[in-house]
Amino acid sequence: MTRIVIRGATLPDGRATDILVADGIVAELGSGLSDAKARLIDADGLRVLPGLVDLHTHLREPGFEHSETILTGSRAAAIGGFTAVHAMANTSPVADTAGVVEQVRSLGDAAGYVTVRPVGAVTAGLAGETLAEIGAMALSRAAVRVFSDDGKCVSDALLMRRALEYVKSFGGVVAQHAQEPRLTEGAQLNEGALSSELGLAGWPAVAEEAIIARDALLAEHVGARLHICHLSTAGSVEVVRWAKARGIQVTAEVTPHHLLLTEELARGYDARFKVNPPLRRQEDVEALRAGLADGTIDAIATDHAPHPPEAKDCEWDVAAFGMVGLESALSVVQAALVDTGVLGWEDVARVLSATPAAIGRLEGYDQGVAAGAPAELTLIDPSASRVFSTRDLHGRSVNSPYLATTLPGRVVATIHRGYETVRDGELVEENEVAQRATESREEHRG
Numbered sequence: 001m002t003r004i005v006i007r008g009a010t011l012p013d014g015r016a017t018d019i020l021v022a023d024g025i026v027a028e029l030g031s032g033l034s035d036a037k038a039r040l041i042d043a044d045g046l047r048v049l050p051g052l053v054d055l056h057t058h059l060r061e062p063g064f065e066h067s068e069t070i071l072t073g074s075r076a077a078a079i080g081g082f083t084a085v086h087a088m089a090n091t092s093p094v095a096d097t098a099g100v101v102e103q104v105r106s107l108g109d110a111a112g113y114v115t116v117r118p119v120g121a122v123t124a125g126l127a128g129e130t131l132a133e134i135g136a137m138a139l140s141r142a143a144v145r146v147f148s149d150d151g152k153c154v155s156d157a158l159l160m161r162r163a164l165e166y167v168k169s170f171g172g173v174v175a176q177h178a179q180e181p182r183l184t185e186g187a188q189l190n191e192g193a194l195s196s197e198l199g200l201a202g203w204p205a206v207a208e209e210a211i212i213a214r215d216a217l218l219a220e221h222v223g224a225r226l227h228i229c230h231l232s233t234a235g236s237v238e239v240v241r242w243a244k245a246r247g248i249q250v251t252a253e254v255t256p257h258h259l260l261l262t263e264e265l266a267r268g269y270d271a272r273f274k275v276n277p278p279l280r281r282q283e284d285v286e287a288l289r290a291g292l293a294d295g296t297i298d299a300i301a302t303d304h305a306p307h308p309p310e311a312k313d314c315e316w317d318v319a320a321f322g323m324v325g326l327e328s329a330l331s332v333v334q335a336a337l338v339d340t341g342v343l344g345w346e347d348v349a350r351v352l353s354a355t356p357a358a359i360g361r362l363e364g365y366d367q368g369v370a371a372g373a374p375a376e377l378t379l380i381d382p383s384a385s386r387v388f389s390t391r392d393l394h395g396r397s398v399n400s401p402y403l404a405t406t407l408p409g410r411v412v413a414t415i416h417r418g419y420e421t422v423r424d425g426e427l428v429e430e431n432e433v434a435q436r437a438t439e440s441r442e443e444h445r446g
Contacts, residue, residue, distance in 0.1 A: 009043035024418035051083025051376030056301035063092025074113035076395035078421040081378035089121040096121035096132035098140035112437025148175035164224035183207035205233040216243035234287035253301040256332035271319030306397030331407035375418040384410035
């Protein structure tokens with residue numbers, strides 16, 4: 001197994017330390033650590049975080065490999081500092097059976113850049129009519145614990161209740177795409193003065209907030225876990241805060257783009273800024289930041305949504321919804337939250353690693369950067385800055401809203417299961433990563 005000594009890294013709490021990685025775990029923390037057989041990483045000036053975990057990634061495979069594959073999406077995740085991602089179910093075929101989720105898990109394992117945890121569909125074919133094979137997916141080798149029709153809302157209240165009852169039996173969670181479909185028919189942009197000015201159909205905040213309130217009450221009635229995807233409005237923050245005060249088992253995520261960007265970017269009809277849910281007002285951005293800071297919002301998730309050029313380089317009203325976000329997430333979090341004093345690096349470790357891992361029932365991330373913990377680590381240079389460009393994108397799609405934007409921070413190294421997937425700011429070659437992944441699996445079986 002790979003052995004690594006990380007010298008002089010700064011922990012999330014600000015303490016400096018050396019770190020010895022051996023046999024896939026953090027073997028030791030201290031000063032003056034050395035190992036003649038280990039690769040040395042000089043981490044002077046670098047922050048070390050527990051490997052980032054994304055609860056909300058669209059890897060597109062199977063079925064939409066022209067936009068992304070599990071391999072290319074995993075590479076994008078690694079360069080962004082992620083060591084685990086949860087792959088959404090809106091593929092073709094839909095991830096609504098044990099066979100499909102096992103295929104996704106296997107392809108992720110073979111690629112080796114990150115742990116790929118499939119998200120199972122709530123309803124068969126994402127059609128919203130009958131439940132998918134929830135139990136079979138939970139019992140499969142993929143061990144699915146998160147279920148979502150993301151991209152579509154489970155709008156039928158009875159079906160949502162049944163899904164919550166089902167996942168409760170094995171500690172799973174339903175991750176709801178909160179969008180009342182009748183209130184958002186033809187919607188293109190946040191409903192308000194700007195949507196009227198631009199002549200675009202409005203997307204009212206209440207369409208999100210009403211579903212969150214309904215499902216929180218259903219979760220309370222059933223006694224099950226509910227997770228809210230991509231929270232985007234000030235009202236939604238208040239609803240989640242109310243639900244938590246009642247003791248309801250609800251968690252929520254927010255995307256980096258909803259923490260930084262506003263609806264004003266739509267003025268140029270540039271479809272890179274068309275996303276579901278839409279970019280909202282500055283007041284919403286501020287409320288989301290405050291909700292994250294006070295714990296109302298539990299996690300940051302990218303909602304990485306790759307699309308081919310023809311789906312974005314077109315008129316706004318026919319363009320696809322979505323943005324790529326894995327490679328830029330940590331930089332945007334630094335810009336929106338750390339550099340503005342909203343969060344510290346310990347908070348970043350919580351909302352981008354420990355808490356999303358706990359929500360997804362991903363083991364090992366609760367220990368942080370500590371002796372005996374799995375060697376899932378991210379080294380970043382927070383003093384660096386760059387003009388973000390397509391050279392920074394390592395997936396198959398380039399529909400990023402940050403192109404030509406100066407962003408802070410740079411991922412210098414990503415360590416997954418004790419081996420490097422990013423080295424000196426560059427992706428490690430596919431063959432080497434695949435070989436290390438195979439060795440890791442064999443060692444684990446042994």
